[in-house]
Every structure is written in structure tokens, then in C-alpha cells.
Amino acid sequence: MYRKREIVRIKGNKRKVGCLGCAIQSGEVESTSIFIDSTKFFVANQDYEIPIPGFVIVAAKRHLQSVDEFTAEERADFIEFLTGLRKMMR
Numbered sequence: 001m002y003r004k005r006e007i008v009r010i011k012g013n014k015r016k017v018g019c020l021g022c023a024i025q026s027g028e029v030e031s032t033s034i035f036i037d038s039t040k041f042f043v044a045n046q047d048y049e050i051p052i053p054g055f056v057i058v059a060a061k062r063h064l065q066s067v068d069e070f071t072a073e074e075r076a077d078f079i080e081f082l083t084g085l086r087k088m089m090r
């Protein structure tokens with residue numbers, strides 16, 4: 001298990017979570033992001049707290065430390081998803 005740390009949301013509410021990505025994926029922490037699209041392995045959101053045009057957050061649906069942990073299927077899905085998102089932005 002991961003050591004819990006305190007996060008402070010933009011509205012000032014504080015919460016202790018282990019992995020923020022997993023806490024958002026599980027619904028433990030409410031996401032303030034705006035959903036764009038998803039695949040079997042990844043989800044893309046526009047960050048509500050930092051609404052920079054074109055700044056999209058692509059998150060894995062399972063816990064990962066780094067891209068070097070992607071399976072072959074996740075690697076293929078990730079690059080396909082990323083290029084599709086970029087085409088949508090154009």
C-alpha cells in the first residue's frame with residue numbers, strides 16, 4: 001500500500017490519499033476534470049483546475065509508476081489514443 005499524503009483541492013478541501021490517480025479512478029476523490037474520451041486502458045480529461053487550452057491529461061486506468069510498465073497492448077493503445085486526441089485537437 002502507498003503512504004497516504006494530504007492533498008489540497010482548488011476549493012481548499014483537504015484529503016489524505018495514497019495514489020491520487022488511483023483515488024480518482026476509484027471515485028475515492030472526486031475529479032473536477034472534464035471528460036474527453038477513454039479507451040480500455042486510458043482516460044483523457046481537460047483539467048478543470050488548470051484550464052489551459054490543449055492541455056489534456058491522459059491517465060492510466062490502472063496503477064502505474066511509469067510508461068515502462070505498459071504492457072504491449074497498453075503501449076499500442078496509448079499511442080493510438082494519443083495520436084487520435086491530437087488529431088481531434090487540430
Ligand SMILES: [Zn+2]
Pocket residue numbers: 019020021022023062063064
Ligand atoms: Zn495509482
